[in-house]
Amino acid sequence: MESRAKLKERVVLNCVLTVKSQLHIGAGKEAITPGTTDLVVIRDSNDMVYIPGSSIRGCLRMEAEKLSDEETIEKIFGRADKESLASKIIVRNGYLKEEEVIGLDTRPGIQIDRETGSVKKGALFFTEAIPRGTKFYFQIIVDNPTDEELQLILAAIRAVNDRGLGHGVSRGFGHVVIKIKDDSVIKTPTSYITGETESFIEKYKKLNLDDLIIKASD
Numbered sequence: 029m030e031s032r033a034k035l036k037e038r039v040v041l042n043c044v045l046t047v048k049s050q051l052h053i054g055a056g057k058e059a060i061t062p063g064t065t066d067l068v069v070i071r072d073s074n075d076m077v078y079i080p081g082s083s084i085r086g087c088l089r090m091e092a093e094k095l096s097d098e099e100t101i102e103k104i105f106g107r108a109d110k111e112s113l114a115s116k117i118i119v120r121n122g123y124l125k126e127e128e129v130i131g132l133d134t135r136p137g138i139q140i141d142r143e144t145g146s147v148k149k150g151a152l153f154f155t156e157a158i159p160r161g162t163k164f165y166f167q168i169i170v171d172n173p174t175d176e177e178l179q180l181i182l183a184a185i186r187a188v189n190d191r192g193l194g195h196g197v198s199r200g201f202g203h204v205v206i207k208i209k210d211d212s213v214i215k216t217p218t219s220y221i222t223g224e225t226e227s228f229i230e231k232y233k234k235l236n237l238d239d240l241i242i243k244a245s246d
Contacts, residue, residue: 038170049200157201
């Protein structure tokens, strides 16, 4: 793997993801057993609902690939092959506020027989979903981004806000809105010694951030 570049600048984006329609992110392949809650949402080892950073990152990459060239995508998200390239971006898991507990929705569905086009007998199943209005908090961290790369990441966030996240987007699941909190910062190597940081918004206001920014208190 290509050696990691010396850190010059680290962008730390404190983000909020708000669920606008029911959201389902499962724990992998799930077998459907008619009449039960078959598709359950992913939980951590403490049985807490969360959004894997890998799911958010994957959607960001997918949308970025629609907006830019392969070389730029690989510089940001990395490449895994014989000439592998280290990723510049880390997306942390999204969690509820500490000690917050939510009730989950259960949405019914039916299975269709692909051969006949009709409903399978006894094919009722249920999908567990995170309800509208739920907020998750996570970070996007980017090392040494160029202005072009950072602008592409922001564009990908906007695109995810339009397209959605997780299972069943075509059936109305997964509409989310990701915003960046106004306490997001820029760090340099010196920041880790002195604790001093620079405001992300102040440095990059030229990137037209208004539609993506919310107050840190929200």
